[in-house]
Structures are given as structure tokens and as C-alpha cells.
Amino acid sequence: MRIPILRLGDILLTSIQSDITDDQALTLQVDILKQLGDSRALGVLLDITALDVVDSYMTRILSETARMARLMGGEVVITGMSPMVALSLIEMGRDLHDVLTALDVEQGVEKLKRRLDATGDEDDDRPRCERGSANARD
């Protein structure tokens, strides 16, 4: 069973609905990156609300997917991590380094949009920032 990926404007939306195998997780990673490349989507929202176990393998898949998407010029946000999963990750000494996260899908979409806007405006922002820091030094 393949996990469906929906397209909503600039964003790809996908949701893990139950505990999945390593193979399914890897397939999802490949599918997400392929769709990101094929479509003109800029961001991916991956909802893991229903995921009740995130072990070292899943942690690695999640953070690698986010890093690969970023290399391609896209952005991934992971939403809905349960408090118990977060607790286990921290206790294991793991983290989702550099991965955008949000409490739920709604906040995830907002975060993704803000991030995508910010990246899109990067060239406009830079002179303003430099001026800002120059003033601070004066």
C-alpha cells in the first residue's frame, strides 16, 4: 500500500495514517522527492499525527527527506508529532535536526508558506538586513 500524496497549490500534502514498515517509509521518501521534482510544488507537509513509534530508522528517514528536499530547493514541514514520540526521541538522545515542525496541519501550512515566502524574497531582504546591521554598528 502506497501512501498518497496530494497537491494543494504550491504544497504537497501527505499523511502517515498508521504505523508503517521501514520499506513503506523509504518508499514514501522516494515518492515525496520524486513528486517534488516533477511538480512545481515548493513545499511538502508531512503529517505524522497517527505515528505512534518513531525509532532511529524513522528519525533518519524524516530528517533525510527534509534535507534532500532542501537541497532540491524545496522545504518540508513535519506536523503532529505526538508528545510521547517527542519524549522517546529526546530520551534516546535523538532529534530532528534542521527539520521544520509544527503542532498540526494548519500551523504547518502557515509555517511552510511563511518559510517559502521568506526564501522567495531572499534577494530583496539582503540589502535591508545589511543596512540594519550597519546602523546598529554606528
Place this chain on the structure above:
Amino acid sequence: MRGTDSSSVVLIATPEDVVRARQAGRMAAAALGLGLADQTRLATAISEIARNALHYGGGGRCEISACQEEGHHRITVQVTDHGPGIPEIERAMSPGFSTGNSLGMGLPGAAKLVDSLAIESRPGLTQVTLAMRRKAR
């Protein structure tokens, strides 16, 4: 009072079985009345050990037993495989050591989630035993 009150076995031959093993662990913890945090800890630890048995041991079995002892619940999980064994257990337990081109975080991570993790290993037989003990409520 002491003794095994219940036990279940999951054979580990495919990635689906790794999911089955960790979910069986969660259910056993829930059946004993352990909270969501402990259920998740146990399921996550089992996932690491069962995956190792599949990848490095070529498959195996996961036995989950629950028992009562002196006002406590105790869950013991024993994962057995008949693969090549772990030559240097201490190194295998240290974070970052991997012969599988991975992160080497499975065993040390699992050890932090449960009360005890013991490994017995020689060529042809590896047994990893996890235990969790909680006050009966």
C-alpha cells in the same frame, strides 16, 4: 507472588514483523496498565532490537512476557536470532558504532528507554533482553 502471567511471541522475518513486534510490546504494556509514555518507550526500544535481529541476524523471534512481582509489574522482552553474533558487545552498545553503514544509535537509544538491556551473544545465538518494571497501580 511471581511468575509469568502472560506471554506472546512474534516471529521476525520481514519488516512487517518488526512493526508487529513493537505493536505487541505496546499492547502488552497497555494491558498491564502502563501509561502511554511507557508504551511508547517499550515499542520504540523493541523496534530497534527487532530490526537489528532482522538485519544482522537474518531474522529471529521476539518474546514478550508480563509478570507480577511484589506489587510491581514487570515486562520482559527477549529478542533472539541465530545470526553471526555481536563480536564486541561493548562497542556495539556505544553510540555511533555501526557495521551497517547506519548511525549506530539503535542499541544505545533502546537502552535509554527501558530499565535494563542485556546482551548475550556468540556466533549462532544472540539474545537481547529488555526489561521494564513499574509499580502496580
